[in-house]
Amino acid sequence: MCTGTIISRKIAKTGGPILLKHRDISSSLNNHRGNRIEYQSSSRFGKKGIISVVDSHSLDECSSLCGMNVAGFAIINTATYNLGTRDYNNQVAPSKLMYKALAECENAIGFEKILEQTIRKMMPANYGIIDKDGNAFYYEVGEVSWTRIDVNNVKDNHITFTNFSRSGNRNNRIGLDRCVTATAIMNETIEREKIITSRSLFDHISRSFRNDFINIDLKKQDNPFGDYFIDGIFIPLKTTTFSAAFQGDVAWVMLGYPPASVVVPVLMNRELPPFMCKSGEWQTAEICNKSFELKKKIFDINVGEGNKYFNFNRLYNTAGTGYTQQIEELEDWMYENFDPTFSEISLADFYKEYYNRIENTYNCILSEKTKDDQYSEFRLCGFDQKFDIIIPRKECYAKRVLKTLLNK
Numbered sequence: 001m002c003t004g005t006i007i008s009r010k011i012a013k014t015g016g017p018i019l020l021k022h023r024d025i026s027s028s029l030n031n032h033r034g035n036r037i038e039y040q041s042s043s044r045f046g047k048k049g050i051i052s053v054v055d056s057h058s059l060d061e062c063s064s065l066c067g068m069n070v071a072g073f074a075i076i077n078t079a080t081y082n083l084g085t086r087d088y089n090n091q092v093a094p095s096k097l098m099y100k101a102l103a104e105c106e107n108a109i110g111f112e113k114i115l116e117q118t119i120r121k122m123m124p125a126n127y128g129i130i131d132k133d134g135n136a137f138y139y140e141v142g143e144v145s146w147t148r149i150d151v152n153n154v155k156d157n158h159i160t161f162t163n164f165s166r167s168g169n170r171n172n173r174i175g176l177d178r179c180v181t182a183t184a185i186m187n188e189t190i191e192r193e194k195i196i197t198s199r200s201l202f203d204h205i206s207r208s209f210r211n212d213f214i215n216i217d218l219k220k221q222d223n224p225f226g227d228y229f230i231d232g233i234f235i236p237l238k239t240t241t242f243s244a245a246f247q248g249d250v251a252w253v254m255l256g257y258p259p260a261s262v263v264v265p266v267l268m269n270r271e272l273p274p275f276m277c278k279s280g281e282w283q284t285a286e287i288c289n290k291s292f293e294l295k296k297k298i299f300d301i302n303v304g305e306g307n308k309y310f311n312f313n314r315l316y317n318t319a320g321t322g323y324t325q326q327i328e329e330l331e332d333w334m335y336e337n338f339d340p341t342f343s344e345i346s347l348a349d350f351y352k353e354y355y356n357r358i359e360n361t362y363n364c365i366l367s368e369k370t371k372d373d374q375y376s377e378f379r380l381c382g383f384d385q386k387f388d389i390i391i392p393r394k395e396c397y398a399k400r401v402l403k404t405l406l407n408k
Helices: 094-104 108-117 176-193 198-206 286-298 323-337 344-367
Strands: 003-007 018-024 035-042 046-055 066-069 074-079 125-130 136-141 146-150 158-161 228-230 240-247 250-255 264-267 309-311
Touching: 003 074, 003 125, 003 136, 003 176, 003 198, 018 066, 018 074, 018 125, 018 198, 035 094, 035 250, 046 094, 046 250, 066 094, 066 240, 074 094, 074 240, 094 108, 094 125, 108 125, 108 136, 108 146, 125 158, 158 176, 176 198, 198 240, 198 250, 198 323, 250 286, 286 309, 286 323, 286 344, 323 344
Parallel strands: none
Antiparallel strands: 003 018, 003 158, 018 240, 035 046, 046 066, 066 074, 074 125, 125 136, 136 146, 228 309, 240 250, 250 264
């Protein structure tokens, strides 16, 4: 269950289009250990011609979850469930197709050549690509055919997509609720900000707690249930594993759960920050591990059906001391001090200073003690009670949500 956005060059701050991939995985993938970034090689672009985000448990050097290459070509995808059957045994998986595209392509012409070569073998998916010439295209790829939209020529100057394909079977609406919400968020963000940056996408998409189907936005109104809310109805999920934005020769990457992760800029043809690369037993980036540790304090009820609920108040609160709020203050320093024209020495110094600040922030947050850190089954009162609530000013209902917690 992923979310993607393609921003036209007409409204991108630096003049070049932007790609965002917000990745979710199936809750059944128990072997998932996190993600990392790495250089990948190809015969056309050389040993370090590709920067990709990959699964930490993957040993496949010809697989990419999203990435960019030295030619200025970048690609993302989301799964789709209304363009045909998805068969991992007999079709080319999106991660394989994206690596092939990154290994061979400079632009849409090359990508479409690969699509034509792969007809009748393609696993249905939605793709976004950008290139160094400022082109930005959205593709809906079925088993035997594909459609394309030129994002630089669409009215709203963006395409925001999830697991619902516009050209597919409209009776299968998996992902439609997130698509509606994410598209509305982008339309309002563009209207308000006029010019879009990668930060706009992370703040308003990857860290959104808004759902237009029940007319609620936890970041703009009081949580009607106190500290906790149900997981699974917003763009960031417990199963979200990273968000990454590509623009020009810069990849802005959040490894781990985005509300508990930190944005790190990565430059093509430069040394990668070691804390974003493989390390430790599971080959997971250190930053990803830190994010997952912090996520435990957010999804902190581990008995009964407690894994369905998260402590929103620990992420955002009116005092401005939420975990995400502290991380966003840390990112302020990064956005103010990062320069894509850094020399190698200056870039290394920047990463060293940024990591020190990251480590201090995470250590402070993780060391915080709260009165609710230890739970018992008695704290789960209300999980099996069905009830309705009326959200102020909207006669909308949310069923089977956490009604109350004891000893608040």
